[in-house]
Amino acid sequence: MGLLMNLTVNGLATGMLIFLLAAGLTLIFGLMSVLNFAHGGLFAWGAFSGVFFYGITGSFIISVVGAILTGIVLGFITEKLIIKPVYGNHVQQILITLGFMLVLSEMLKVVFGPNQIAAKTPDYLSGSWEVGGVILIKYRLFIILIGIIVFAIVQFILKRTKIGLIVRAGVINKEMVQALGIDINKVFLYVFMAGAALAALAGALMAPYSGVVYAEMGLEFAILAFIVVVIGGMGSFPGSLLAAILVGLAGSYMAYFVPSLSLAVNMILMAVVLIFRPQGLFTAKEA
Amino acid sequence: MSRLLTLENVHTHIGQYHILQGVSLTAEEGEVTVLLGRNGAGKTTTLRTIMGLNPASSGTIHYDGQDITKLPTFSVANGGIGYVPEDQAVFTTLTVEENLKVAMRKEDEAAMARQDYVLTLFPDLKKFWKKEGGHLSGGQKQMLAMARAFVNDNRLMLIDEPSKGLAPIVIESVMEAIREMKKQTTIVLVEQNFSMAAGVGDTYTLIDDGKTVQNGRMEELVRDEELKRTYLGIA
Numbered sequence: 001m002g003l004l005m006n007l008t009v010n011g012l013a014t015g016m017l018i019f020l021l022a023a024g025l026t027l028i029f030g031l032m033s034v035l036n037f038a039h040g041g042l043f044a045w046g047a048f049s050g051v052f053f054y055g056i057t058g059s060f061i062i063s064v065v066g067a068i069l070t071g072i073v074l075g076f077i078t079e080k081l082i083i084k085p086v087y088g089n090h091v092q093q094i095l096i097t098l099g100f101m102l103v104l105s106e107m108l109k110v111v112f113g114p115n116q117i118a119a120k121t122p123d124y125l126s127g128s129w130e131v132g133g134v135i136l137i138k139y140r141l142f143i144i145l146i147g148i149i150v151f152a153i154v155q156f157i158l159k160r161t162k163i164g165l166i167v168r169a170g171v172i173n174k175e176m177v178q179a180l181g182i183d184i185n186k187v188f189l190y191v192f193m194a195g196a197a198l199a200a201l202a203g204a205l206m207a208p209y210s211g212v213v214y215a216e217m218g219l220e221f222a223i224l225a226f227i228v229v230v231i232g233g234m235g236s237f238p239g240s241l242l243a244a245i246l247v248g249l250a251g252s253y254m255a256y257f258v259p260s261l262s263l264a265v266n267m268i269l270m271a272v273v274l275i276f277r278p279q280g281l282f283t284a285k286e287a
Numbered sequence: 288m289s290r291l292l293t294l295e296n297v298h299t300h301i302g303q304y305h306i307l308q309g310v311s312l313t314a315e316e317g318e319v320t321v322l323l324g325r326n327g328a329g330k331t332t333t334l335r336t337i338m339g340l341n342p343a344s345s346g347t348i349h350y351d352g353q354d355i356t357k358l359p360t361f362s363v364a365n366g367g368i369g370y371v372p373e374d375q376a377v378f379t380t381l382t383v384e385e386n387l388k389v390a391m392r393k394e395d396e397a398a399m400a401r402q403d404y405v406l407t408l409f410p411d412l413k414k415f416w417k418k419e420g421g422h423l424s425g426g427q428k429q430m431l432a433m434a435r436a437f438v439n440d441n442r443l444m445l446i447d448e449p450s451k452g453l454a455p456i457v458i459e460s461v462m463e464a465i466r467e468m469k470k471q472t473t474i475v476l477v478e479q480n481f482s483m484a485a486g487v488g489d490t491y492t493l494i495d496d497g498k499t500v501q502n503g504r505m506e507e508l509v510r511d512e513e514l515k516r517t518y519l520g521i522a
Binding site for chain 2: 162165166168169172173175176177178179180181182183184
Protein backbone atom coordinates (compact mmCIF):
# COMPACT_ATOMS: atom_id res chain seq x y z
CA MET A 1 0.00 0.00 0.00
CA GLY A 2 2.81 2.35 1.02
CA LEU A 3 4.71 1.50 -2.14
CA LEU A 4 1.70 2.16 -4.35
CA MET A 5 1.07 5.47 -2.61
CA ASN A 6 4.68 6.52 -3.11
CA LEU A 7 4.61 5.57 -6.76
CA THR A 8 1.34 7.47 -7.17
CA VAL A 9 2.70 10.63 -5.55
CA ASN A 10 5.84 10.40 -7.70
CA GLY A 11 3.74 9.89 -10.81
CA LEU A 12 1.40 12.75 -9.97
CA ALA A 13 4.30 15.12 -9.28
CA THR A 14 6.01 14.25 -12.56
CA GLY A 15 2.64 14.48 -14.31
CA MET A 16 1.99 17.95 -12.91
CA LEU A 17 5.39 19.19 -14.09
CA ILE A 18 4.71 17.84 -17.57
CA PHE A 19 1.24 19.38 -17.39
CA LEU A 20 2.66 22.84 -16.66
CA LEU A 21 4.90 22.48 -19.70
CA ALA A 22 2.19 20.98 -21.90
CA ALA A 23 -0.46 23.49 -20.80
CA GLY A 24 1.34 26.37 -22.51
CA LEU A 25 2.01 24.26 -25.55
CA THR A 26 -1.61 23.22 -25.95
CA LEU A 27 -2.96 26.74 -25.44
CA ILE A 28 -0.56 28.02 -28.09
CA PHE A 29 -1.53 25.25 -30.48
CA GLY A 30 -5.26 25.48 -29.76
CA LEU A 31 -5.57 29.19 -30.32
CA MET A 32 -2.76 29.94 -32.70
CA SER A 33 -2.32 26.62 -34.57
CA VAL A 34 1.38 27.06 -33.92
CA LEU A 35 3.60 24.02 -33.46
CA ASN A 36 6.13 25.52 -31.11
CA PHE A 37 9.15 23.22 -30.78
CA ALA A 38 11.02 26.04 -29.01
CA HIS A 39 8.74 25.52 -26.00
CA GLY A 40 11.29 23.21 -24.39
CA GLY A 41 13.90 25.96 -24.69
CA LEU A 42 11.66 28.30 -22.70
CA PHE A 43 11.31 25.54 -20.09
CA ALA A 44 15.09 25.16 -19.86
CA TRP A 45 15.55 28.91 -19.54
CA GLY A 46 12.99 28.87 -16.72
CA ALA A 47 14.99 26.15 -14.98
CA PHE A 48 18.32 27.98 -15.34
CA SER A 49 16.94 31.38 -14.37
CA GLY A 50 15.25 29.78 -11.35
CA VAL A 51 18.60 28.38 -10.21
CA PHE A 52 20.30 31.70 -10.98
CA PHE A 53 17.82 33.83 -9.02
CA TYR A 54 17.82 31.36 -6.14
CA GLY A 55 21.60 31.58 -6.06
CA ILE A 56 21.70 35.36 -5.85
CA THR A 57 18.67 35.97 -3.61
CA GLY A 58 18.43 32.79 -1.55
CA SER A 59 14.64 33.06 -1.94
CA PHE A 60 12.78 30.25 -3.69
CA ILE A 61 9.73 32.44 -4.24
CA ILE A 62 11.81 35.17 -5.91
CA SER A 63 13.53 32.51 -8.02
CA VAL A 64 10.19 31.23 -9.30
CA VAL A 65 8.91 34.77 -9.98
CA GLY A 66 12.20 35.58 -11.73
CA ALA A 67 11.86 32.46 -13.89
CA ILE A 68 8.28 33.36 -14.81
CA LEU A 69 9.34 36.90 -15.78
CA THR A 70 12.18 35.45 -17.86
CA GLY A 71 9.61 33.22 -19.59
CA ILE A 72 7.34 36.19 -20.29
CA VAL A 73 10.17 38.27 -21.78
CA LEU A 74 11.47 35.34 -23.87
CA GLY A 75 7.88 34.57 -24.93
CA PHE A 76 7.44 38.16 -26.12
CA ILE A 77 10.68 38.05 -28.10
CA THR A 78 9.95 34.60 -29.53
CA GLU A 79 6.44 35.51 -30.69
CA LYS A 80 7.51 38.82 -32.24
CA LEU A 81 10.68 37.62 -33.96
CA ILE A 82 10.23 33.92 -34.59
CA ILE A 83 6.56 32.95 -34.62
CA LYS A 84 4.81 35.98 -36.13
CA PRO A 85 6.46 35.74 -39.56
CA VAL A 86 5.40 32.09 -39.94
CA TYR A 87 1.76 32.14 -38.81
CA GLY A 88 -0.28 29.73 -40.91
CA ASN A 89 2.69 27.74 -42.22
CA HIS A 90 3.27 24.60 -40.20
CA VAL A 91 6.36 23.43 -42.09
CA GLN A 92 8.12 26.75 -41.54
CA GLN A 93 6.95 26.76 -37.90
CA ILE A 94 8.50 23.35 -37.25
CA LEU A 95 11.79 24.31 -38.90
CA ILE A 96 12.18 27.72 -37.33
CA THR A 97 11.06 26.72 -33.83
CA LEU A 98 13.29 23.64 -33.86
CA GLY A 99 16.15 25.88 -34.91
CA PHE A 100 15.29 28.41 -32.22
CA MET A 101 15.12 25.60 -29.66
CA LEU A 102 18.75 24.81 -30.47
CA VAL A 103 19.65 28.51 -30.27
CA LEU A 104 18.01 28.78 -26.84
CA SER A 105 19.87 25.68 -25.62
CA GLU A 106 23.23 26.93 -26.92
CA MET A 107 22.60 30.37 -25.45
CA LEU A 108 22.21 28.70 -22.06
CA LYS A 109 25.72 27.29 -22.46
CA VAL A 110 27.03 30.74 -23.43
CA VAL A 111 25.41 32.45 -20.45
CA PHE A 112 25.68 29.77 -17.75
CA GLY A 113 28.52 27.59 -19.04
CA PRO A 114 28.46 24.15 -20.66
CA ASN A 115 28.23 22.05 -17.51
CA GLN A 116 25.17 21.03 -15.58
CA ILE A 117 24.42 23.08 -12.49
CA ALA A 118 23.14 21.75 -9.18
CA ALA A 119 19.74 22.98 -8.06
CA LYS A 120 18.80 23.17 -4.40
CA THR A 121 15.44 22.55 -2.79
CA PRO A 122 14.54 25.20 -0.18
CA ASP A 123 14.76 23.92 3.36
CA TYR A 124 11.07 24.33 4.07
CA LEU A 125 10.23 22.08 1.12
CA SER A 126 12.92 19.50 1.80
CA GLY A 127 12.34 16.24 3.63
CA SER A 128 9.21 14.22 3.97
CA TRP A 129 6.21 13.44 6.11
CA GLU A 130 5.27 9.97 7.24
CA VAL A 131 1.55 9.38 7.20
CA GLY A 132 0.32 5.93 8.19
CA GLY A 133 3.57 4.31 7.19
CA VAL A 134 3.61 6.10 3.84
CA ILE A 135 6.49 8.49 3.20
CA LEU A 136 5.32 11.61 1.37
CA ILE A 137 8.10 13.80 -0.02
CA LYS A 138 7.25 17.42 0.65
CA TYR A 139 8.54 18.88 -2.61
CA ARG A 140 6.52 16.41 -4.69
CA LEU A 141 3.35 17.30 -2.81
CA PHE A 142 4.20 20.95 -3.36
CA ILE A 143 4.48 20.41 -7.12
CA ILE A 144 1.12 18.61 -7.15
CA LEU A 145 -0.43 21.52 -5.25
CA ILE A 146 1.05 24.08 -7.65
CA GLY A 147 -0.23 22.05 -10.61
CA ILE A 148 -3.75 22.02 -9.16
CA ILE A 149 -3.61 25.76 -8.41
CA VAL A 150 -2.35 26.60 -11.91
CA PHE A 151 -5.04 24.42 -13.47
CA ALA A 152 -7.72 26.15 -11.36
CA ILE A 153 -6.42 29.64 -12.20
CA VAL A 154 -6.21 28.96 -15.93
CA GLN A 155 -9.63 27.32 -15.91
CA PHE A 156 -11.03 30.34 -14.05
CA ILE A 157 -9.50 32.73 -16.60
CA LEU A 158 -10.76 30.64 -19.53
CA LYS A 159 -14.27 30.15 -18.17
CA ARG A 160 -15.01 33.30 -16.20
CA THR A 161 -13.20 36.25 -17.76
CA LYS A 162 -13.66 38.19 -20.98
CA ILE A 163 -10.13 37.44 -22.18
CA GLY A 164 -10.76 33.74 -21.49
CA LEU A 165 -13.98 33.94 -23.46
CA ILE A 166 -12.09 35.51 -26.35
CA VAL A 167 -9.43 32.79 -26.21
CA ARG A 168 -12.10 30.06 -26.22
CA ALA A 169 -13.91 31.75 -29.10
CA GLY A 170 -10.58 32.14 -30.92
CA VAL A 171 -9.88 28.42 -30.61
CA ILE A 172 -13.20 27.77 -32.40
CA ASN A 173 -13.08 30.50 -35.06
CA LYS A 174 -10.26 33.06 -35.18
CA GLU A 175 -11.67 34.83 -38.21
CA MET A 176 -15.01 35.49 -36.57
CA VAL A 177 -13.33 36.82 -33.45
CA GLN A 178 -11.57 39.40 -35.61
CA ALA A 179 -14.83 40.25 -37.35
CA LEU A 180 -16.23 41.10 -33.90
CA GLY A 181 -13.61 43.83 -33.50
CA ILE A 182 -11.00 41.95 -31.49
CA ASP A 183 -7.32 42.24 -32.39
CA ILE A 184 -6.52 38.54 -32.47
CA ASN A 185 -2.80 39.20 -32.96
CA LYS A 186 -2.67 40.88 -29.56
CA VAL A 187 -4.52 37.93 -28.05
CA PHE A 188 -2.03 35.58 -29.75
CA LEU A 189 0.84 37.50 -28.16
CA TYR A 190 -0.70 37.38 -24.67
CA VAL A 191 -1.43 33.66 -24.97
CA PHE A 192 2.08 32.98 -26.22
CA MET A 193 3.57 34.93 -23.32
CA ALA A 194 1.32 33.09 -20.86
CA GLY A 195 2.35 29.76 -22.39
CA ALA A 196 6.02 30.72 -22.12
CA ALA A 197 5.48 31.76 -18.49
CA LEU A 198 3.95 28.35 -17.72
CA ALA A 199 6.90 26.62 -19.40
CA ALA A 200 9.35 28.69 -17.36
CA LEU A 201 7.40 27.95 -14.17
CA ALA A 202 7.61 24.23 -14.97
CA GLY A 203 11.36 24.61 -15.50
CA ALA A 204 11.85 26.49 -12.23
CA LEU A 205 9.92 23.80 -10.33
CA MET A 206 11.66 20.97 -12.17
CA ALA A 207 15.14 22.18 -11.17
CA PRO A 208 14.97 21.25 -7.46
CA TYR A 209 12.96 18.12 -8.39
CA SER A 210 15.70 16.73 -10.60
CA GLY A 211 18.54 18.29 -8.62
CA VAL A 212 20.42 19.57 -11.67
CA VAL A 213 19.78 21.73 -14.70
CA TYR A 214 21.41 21.20 -18.10
CA ALA A 215 21.01 22.83 -21.47
CA GLU A 216 19.54 19.76 -23.20
CA MET A 217 16.73 19.31 -20.67
CA GLY A 218 14.42 21.45 -22.82
CA LEU A 219 14.36 19.04 -25.74
CA GLU A 220 14.01 16.04 -23.44
CA PHE A 221 10.94 17.37 -21.67
CA ALA A 222 9.46 19.01 -24.77
CA ILE A 223 9.07 15.53 -26.27
CA LEU A 224 7.09 14.44 -23.21
CA ALA A 225 4.99 17.57 -23.44
CA PHE A 226 4.22 16.92 -27.11
CA ILE A 227 3.17 13.35 -26.26
CA VAL A 228 0.85 14.76 -23.59
CA VAL A 229 -0.66 17.31 -26.00
CA VAL A 230 -1.29 14.59 -28.59
CA ILE A 231 -2.85 12.22 -26.02
CA GLY A 232 -4.94 14.96 -24.39
CA GLY A 233 -6.15 16.38 -27.69
CA MET A 234 -4.34 19.16 -29.53
CA GLY A 235 -5.54 22.42 -28.00
CA SER A 236 -7.46 20.98 -25.03
CA PHE A 237 -6.45 22.28 -21.61
CA PRO A 238 -8.29 19.69 -19.46
CA GLY A 239 -7.07 17.04 -21.91
CA SER A 240 -3.49 18.04 -21.18
CA LEU A 241 -4.02 17.68 -17.44
CA LEU A 242 -5.51 14.23 -17.78
CA ALA A 243 -2.87 13.08 -20.27
CA ALA A 244 -0.01 14.47 -18.15
CA ILE A 245 -1.29 12.60 -15.09
CA LEU A 246 -1.62 9.41 -17.17
CA VAL A 247 1.92 9.79 -18.52
CA GLY A 248 3.30 10.61 -15.07
CA LEU A 249 1.58 7.67 -13.38
CA ALA A 250 2.36 5.21 -16.18
CA GLY A 251 6.03 6.23 -16.07
CA SER A 252 6.17 5.89 -12.30
CA TYR A 253 4.47 2.46 -12.13
CA MET A 254 6.32 1.02 -15.11
CA ALA A 255 9.71 2.18 -13.82
CA TYR A 256 9.11 0.10 -10.73
CA PHE A 257 7.17 -2.93 -11.98
CA VAL A 258 8.44 -3.32 -15.57
CA PRO A 259 11.64 -1.24 -15.80
CA SER A 260 12.48 -2.56 -19.25
CA LEU A 261 9.30 -0.93 -20.61
CA SER A 262 9.58 2.34 -18.73
CA LEU A 263 11.15 4.23 -21.63
CA ALA A 264 8.60 2.94 -24.13
CA VAL A 265 5.50 3.41 -21.98
CA ASN A 266 4.73 6.94 -23.18
CA MET A 267 4.93 5.91 -26.82
CA ILE A 268 2.73 2.87 -26.13
CA LEU A 269 0.20 5.08 -24.35
CA MET A 270 0.18 7.54 -27.23
CA ALA A 271 -0.20 4.75 -29.81
CA VAL A 272 -3.12 3.19 -27.91
CA VAL A 273 -4.94 6.53 -27.57
CA LEU A 274 -4.34 7.41 -31.23
CA ILE A 275 -5.69 4.03 -32.38
CA PHE A 276 -8.96 4.40 -30.47
CA ARG A 277 -9.30 8.22 -30.39
CA PRO A 278 -7.15 9.80 -33.11
CA GLN A 279 -8.30 13.27 -32.01
CA GLY A 280 -6.98 12.62 -28.48
CA LEU A 281 -8.93 12.20 -25.23
CA PHE A 282 -10.53 15.63 -25.57
CA THR A 283 -11.05 17.84 -28.61
CA ALA A 284 -9.61 21.33 -29.02
CA LYS A 285 -13.10 22.82 -28.82
CA GLU A 286 -13.26 21.69 -25.22
CA ALA A 287 -10.32 23.92 -24.32
CA MET B 288 -29.89 60.47 -46.93
CA SER B 289 -26.13 60.09 -47.00
CA ARG B 290 -23.87 57.53 -48.56
CA LEU B 291 -22.48 55.24 -45.86
CA LEU B 292 -20.52 52.72 -47.94
CA THR B 293 -18.91 53.00 -51.35
CA LEU B 294 -16.93 50.38 -53.24
CA GLU B 295 -15.14 51.57 -56.35
CA ASN B 296 -13.80 49.10 -58.88
CA VAL B 297 -12.72 46.62 -56.20
CA HIS B 298 -10.57 43.66 -57.22
CA THR B 299 -9.79 40.76 -54.87
CA HIS B 300 -7.45 37.83 -55.36
CA ILE B 301 -7.66 34.69 -53.23
CA GLY B 302 -4.46 32.78 -53.80
CA GLN B 303 -4.00 32.62 -57.56
CA TYR B 304 -7.69 33.23 -58.27
CA HIS B 305 -8.95 36.64 -59.34
CA ILE B 306 -12.38 36.55 -57.67
CA LEU B 307 -13.58 40.15 -57.72
CA GLN B 308 -12.78 41.84 -61.00
CA GLY B 309 -14.37 45.23 -60.58
CA VAL B 310 -17.14 45.48 -57.98
CA SER B 311 -18.66 48.89 -57.41
CA LEU B 312 -21.60 49.58 -55.16
CA THR B 313 -23.01 52.10 -52.74
CA ALA B 314 -25.14 51.73 -49.64
CA GLU B 315 -27.23 54.69 -48.54
CA GLU B 316 -27.76 55.23 -44.83
CA GLY B 317 -30.95 53.60 -43.55
CA GLU B 318 -31.48 51.44 -46.62
CA VAL B 319 -31.13 47.77 -47.42
CA THR B 320 -28.85 47.12 -50.38
CA VAL B 321 -29.15 43.60 -51.74
CA LEU B 322 -26.30 41.91 -53.57
CA LEU B 323 -27.72 39.61 -56.22
CA GLY B 324 -26.11 37.17 -58.61
CA ARG B 325 -25.64 33.53 -59.37
CA ASN B 326 -23.71 31.14 -57.15
CA GLY B 327 -20.00 31.93 -57.37
CA ALA B 328 -20.60 35.43 -58.72
CA GLY B 329 -18.59 37.01 -55.92
CA LYS B 330 -21.25 38.21 -53.48
CA THR B 331 -19.78 36.55 -50.38
CA THR B 332 -16.26 37.65 -51.36
CA THR B 333 -17.56 41.21 -51.66
CA LEU B 334 -18.73 41.15 -48.03
CA ARG B 335 -15.49 39.49 -46.91
CA THR B 336 -13.49 42.12 -48.78
CA ILE B 337 -15.38 44.94 -47.06
CA MET B 338 -14.56 43.29 -43.72
CA GLY B 339 -10.89 42.92 -44.67
CA LEU B 340 -11.06 39.12 -44.41
CA ASN B 341 -10.07 38.87 -48.08
CA PRO B 342 -8.36 42.23 -48.57
CA ALA B 343 -8.88 44.08 -51.84
CA SER B 344 -5.91 43.96 -54.19
CA SER B 345 -7.02 47.18 -55.89
CA GLY B 346 -9.89 49.64 -55.85
CA THR B 347 -11.19 51.53 -52.83
CA ILE B 348 -13.71 50.99 -50.05
CA HIS B 349 -15.00 54.04 -48.21
CA TYR B 350 -17.13 53.80 -45.08
CA ASP B 351 -18.58 56.91 -43.49
CA GLY B 352 -16.17 59.02 -45.54
CA GLN B 353 -13.10 57.09 -44.42
CA ASP B 354 -10.95 54.86 -46.60
CA ILE B 355 -11.08 51.40 -44.99
CA THR B 356 -9.60 49.46 -47.92
CA LYS B 357 -6.40 48.49 -46.12
CA LEU B 358 -7.65 48.38 -42.53
CA PRO B 359 -7.34 45.12 -40.58
CA THR B 360 -10.59 43.28 -39.92
CA PHE B 361 -10.86 44.21 -36.26
CA SER B 362 -10.52 47.93 -37.08
CA VAL B 363 -13.21 47.66 -39.76
CA ALA B 364 -15.52 46.00 -37.21
CA ASN B 365 -14.71 48.56 -34.52
CA GLY B 366 -15.64 51.30 -36.97
CA GLY B 367 -19.23 50.11 -36.58
CA ILE B 368 -19.68 47.31 -39.10
CA GLY B 369 -21.36 44.07 -38.00
CA TYR B 370 -20.89 40.90 -40.02
CA VAL B 371 -23.10 37.84 -40.23
CA PRO B 372 -21.27 35.23 -42.32
CA GLU B 373 -22.89 32.70 -44.60
CA ASP B 374 -22.09 29.78 -42.27
CA GLN B 375 -23.17 31.80 -39.21
CA ALA B 376 -19.85 31.00 -37.47
CA VAL B 377 -21.51 30.62 -34.10
CA PHE B 378 -19.01 29.70 -31.37
CA THR B 379 -20.20 26.15 -30.88
CA THR B 380 -18.98 25.41 -27.35
CA LEU B 381 -19.90 28.83 -26.00
CA THR B 382 -23.40 29.35 -24.66
CA VAL B 383 -25.81 31.80 -26.27
CA GLU B 384 -25.01 34.24 -23.45
CA GLU B 385 -21.26 33.85 -24.03
CA ASN B 386 -21.63 34.23 -27.80
CA LEU B 387 -23.21 37.63 -27.23
CA LYS B 388 -20.81 38.59 -24.44
CA VAL B 389 -17.72 37.93 -26.54
CA ALA B 390 -19.12 40.30 -29.18
CA MET B 391 -20.03 43.16 -26.83
CA ARG B 392 -17.51 45.99 -27.01
CA LYS B 393 -18.78 47.43 -23.72
CA GLU B 394 -20.67 45.94 -20.83
CA ASP B 395 -22.11 49.11 -19.31
CA GLU B 396 -25.77 49.93 -18.70
CA ALA B 397 -26.34 51.12 -22.24
CA ALA B 398 -24.80 47.96 -23.67
CA MET B 399 -26.98 45.76 -21.47
CA ALA B 400 -30.05 47.73 -22.53
CA ARG B 401 -29.02 47.19 -26.13
CA GLN B 402 -28.70 43.46 -25.48
CA ASP B 403 -32.20 43.41 -23.96
CA TYR B 404 -33.52 45.17 -27.06
CA VAL B 405 -31.78 42.70 -29.37
CA LEU B 406 -33.32 39.84 -27.42
CA THR B 407 -36.76 41.27 -28.09
CA LEU B 408 -36.00 40.81 -31.80
CA PHE B 409 -34.84 37.23 -31.24
CA PRO B 410 -36.90 36.03 -28.26
CA ASP B 411 -35.99 32.37 -28.80
CA LEU B 412 -32.42 33.13 -27.76
CA LYS B 413 -33.59 33.99 -24.26
CA LYS B 414 -35.04 30.48 -23.95
CA PHE B 415 -31.71 28.90 -24.86
CA TRP B 416 -29.58 31.36 -22.90
CA LYS B 417 -27.38 28.71 -21.28
CA LYS B 418 -27.39 26.32 -24.23
CA GLU B 419 -24.21 25.90 -26.28
CA GLY B 420 -24.25 27.37 -29.78
CA GLY B 421 -23.48 24.00 -31.32
CA HIS B 422 -26.71 22.54 -29.93
CA LEU B 423 -29.00 25.12 -31.53
CA SER B 424 -31.09 24.45 -34.64
CA GLY B 425 -30.12 26.06 -37.95
CA GLY B 426 -32.66 28.85 -37.50
CA GLN B 427 -31.59 29.54 -33.93
CA LYS B 428 -27.93 29.68 -35.00
CA GLN B 429 -28.88 32.21 -37.68
CA MET B 430 -30.68 34.34 -35.13
CA LEU B 431 -27.74 34.10 -32.74
CA ALA B 432 -25.33 35.16 -35.50
CA MET B 433 -27.52 38.15 -36.33
CA ALA B 434 -28.00 39.07 -32.67
CA ARG B 435 -24.24 38.84 -32.12
CA ALA B 436 -23.59 41.31 -34.94
CA PHE B 437 -26.42 43.60 -33.80
CA VAL B 438 -25.64 43.58 -30.06
CA ASN B 439 -23.28 46.50 -30.65
CA ASP B 440 -24.64 49.75 -31.95
CA ASN B 441 -23.31 49.10 -35.47
CA ARG B 442 -24.15 51.57 -38.23
CA LEU B 443 -23.77 49.01 -40.99
CA MET B 444 -24.64 45.31 -41.06
CA LEU B 445 -23.33 42.91 -43.66
CA ILE B 446 -25.57 39.84 -43.75
CA ASP B 447 -24.71 36.87 -45.95
CA GLU B 448 -27.56 34.59 -47.09
CA PRO B 449 -29.58 34.52 -43.89
CA SER B 450 -32.26 32.26 -45.39
CA LYS B 451 -29.89 29.56 -46.60
CA GLY B 452 -30.96 26.08 -45.50
CA LEU B 453 -33.80 27.33 -43.29
CA ALA B 454 -37.43 26.21 -43.20
CA PRO B 455 -39.93 28.71 -44.70
CA ILE B 456 -41.46 29.56 -41.32
CA VAL B 457 -38.01 30.33 -39.90
CA ILE B 458 -37.13 32.40 -42.96
CA GLU B 459 -40.15 34.58 -42.28
CA SER B 460 -38.93 35.23 -38.69
CA VAL B 461 -35.45 36.07 -39.97
CA MET B 462 -36.87 38.49 -42.52
CA GLU B 463 -39.06 40.08 -39.88
CA ALA B 464 -35.96 40.61 -37.74
CA ILE B 465 -34.14 42.19 -40.70
CA ARG B 466 -37.06 44.56 -41.27
CA GLU B 467 -36.83 45.58 -37.59
CA MET B 468 -33.05 45.99 -37.79
CA LYS B 469 -33.48 48.16 -40.86
CA LYS B 470 -35.20 50.78 -38.70
CA GLN B 471 -31.95 51.29 -36.81
CA THR B 472 -29.13 50.48 -39.18
CA THR B 473 -28.00 50.25 -42.77
CA ILE B 474 -27.84 46.76 -44.24
CA VAL B 475 -25.97 45.16 -47.12
CA LEU B 476 -27.63 41.81 -47.69
CA VAL B 477 -26.62 38.86 -49.84
CA GLU B 478 -29.71 36.85 -50.69
CA GLN B 479 -30.35 34.16 -53.30
CA ASN B 480 -34.09 34.07 -52.72
CA PHE B 481 -35.27 36.85 -55.00
CA SER B 482 -38.77 37.25 -53.58
CA MET B 483 -37.27 37.65 -50.12
CA ALA B 484 -34.65 40.08 -51.38
CA ALA B 485 -37.32 42.09 -53.16
CA GLY B 486 -39.38 42.12 -49.96
CA VAL B 487 -36.74 43.87 -47.85
CA GLY B 488 -34.40 45.53 -50.35
CA ASP B 489 -34.43 49.22 -51.29
CA THR B 490 -31.60 49.03 -53.80
CA TYR B 491 -29.72 46.24 -55.51
CA THR B 492 -26.31 45.52 -56.95
CA LEU B 493 -26.15 42.78 -59.53
CA ILE B 494 -22.83 40.94 -59.65
CA ASP B 495 -21.78 38.50 -62.34
CA ASP B 496 -18.36 36.84 -62.74
CA GLY B 497 -16.91 39.09 -60.07
CA LYS B 498 -18.06 42.33 -61.71
CA THR B 499 -20.89 44.71 -61.00
CA VAL B 500 -23.24 44.66 -63.97
CA GLN B 501 -26.03 46.85 -62.66
CA ASN B 502 -27.02 48.99 -59.68
CA GLY B 503 -30.46 50.44 -59.13
CA ARG B 504 -33.66 50.65 -57.14
CA MET B 505 -35.22 47.33 -56.24
CA GLU B 506 -38.62 48.24 -57.70
CA GLU B 507 -36.97 48.77 -61.10
CA LEU B 508 -35.40 45.32 -60.99
CA VAL B 509 -38.71 43.73 -60.00
CA ARG B 510 -40.16 45.11 -63.25
CA ASP B 511 -37.15 44.25 -65.43
CA GLU B 512 -37.90 40.72 -66.63
CA GLU B 513 -34.99 40.70 -69.11
CA LEU B 514 -32.36 41.52 -66.44
CA LYS B 515 -33.78 38.94 -64.03
CA ARG B 516 -33.81 36.26 -66.72
CA THR B 517 -30.28 37.02 -67.91
CA TYR B 518 -28.48 37.29 -64.59
CA LEU B 519 -30.66 35.55 -62.03
CA GLY B 520 -32.23 32.83 -64.15
CA ILE B 521 -35.71 33.91 -63.11
CA ALA B 522 -38.25 33.30 -65.86
